Amino acid sequence: xAGITQAPTSQILAAGRRMTLRCTQDMRHNAMYWYRQDLGLxxxxxxxxxxxxxxxxxxxxxxxxxxxANTDDFPLTLASAVPSQTSVYFCASSDRxxxxxxxxxxxxxxxxxxxx
Amino acid sequence: xxxxxxPTEMTATEGAIVQINCTYQTSGFNGLFWYQQHAGEAPTFxxxxxxxxxxxKGRFSSFLSRSKGYSYLLLxxxxxxxxxxxxxxxxDSNYQLIWGAGTKLIIKP
Numbered sequence: 535x536a537g538i539t540q541a542p543t544s545q546i547l548a549a550g551r552r553m554t555l556r557c558t559q560d561m562r563h564n565a566m567y568w569y570r571q572d573l574g575l576x577x578x579x580x581x582x583x584x585x586x587x588x589x590x591x592x593x594x595x596x597x598x599x600x601x602x603a604n605t606d607d608f609p610l611t612l613a614s615a616v617p618s619q620t621s622v623y624f625c626a627s628s629d630r631x632x633x634x635x636x637x638x639x640x641x642x643x644x645x646x647x648x649x650x
Numbered sequence: 651x652x653x654x655x656x657p658t659e660m661t662a663t664e665g666a667i668v669q670i671n672c673t674y675q676t677s678g679f680n681g682l683f684w685y686q687q688h689a690g691e692a693p694t695f696x697x698x699x700x701x702x703x704x705x706x707k708g709r710f711s712s713f714l715s716r717s718k719g720y721s722y723l724l725l726x727x728x729x730x731x732x733x734x735x736x737x738x739x740x741x742d743s744n745y746q747l748i749w750g751a752g753t754k755l756i757i758k759p
Contacts, residue, residue: 576749633745641692
């Protein structure tokens with residue numbers, strides 16, 4: 535089934551630990567995104583990538599890094615997790631890139647991260 | 651600043667009609683999206699409006715008034731499976747998406 539796969543589904547992490555959230559898509563979409571979703575707030579963009587080999591910062595990039603070595607994979611890394619990074623993280627993809635016209639996003643099922 | 655407002659929660663009865671409103675203030679406008687998100691699941695695309703007027707898609711319709719900075723999502727013949735959060739998102743002049751916090755819709759039998 536075409537779509538986006540995220541892993542892990544859920545994780546509890548000690549503060550200060552390094553964590554990588556994985557995201558893979560099989561739709562050959564050009565652009566990929568990482569969002570965080572917190573109660574009472576709209577989705578907030580962390581980082582994005584319009585094509586393989588390029589990345590850009592979103593609204594809340596601090597404390598996170600990404601890489602886009604190929605079209606399919608877009609991992610999100612927390613170098614040293616802090617409790618404020620407790621959230622649900624959604625990976626998404628689209629055919630068009632960020633800033634390249636109206637684009638419909640396809641989302642993964644999310645990764646629930648708790649930092650203690 | 652840029653802002654999207656939508657009600658936090660609404661309740662409706664199975665078989666009825668419900669209208670979920672969204673007002674926006676953005677720097678420029680390049681369209682408005684509605685997404686549906688069931689609890690614990692991914693948001694899924696419902697509609698996109700860039701011109702004024704009503705777009706109908708089965709039981710769901712979406713309306714846009716650019717002059718008023720206003721949109722609504724209309725759900726007819728409500729079913730229990732329509733219980734979900736509905737997310738409004740606007741695309742600003744740079745094609746950046748600004749998301750509302752979502753409206754949680756509760757359907758009662």
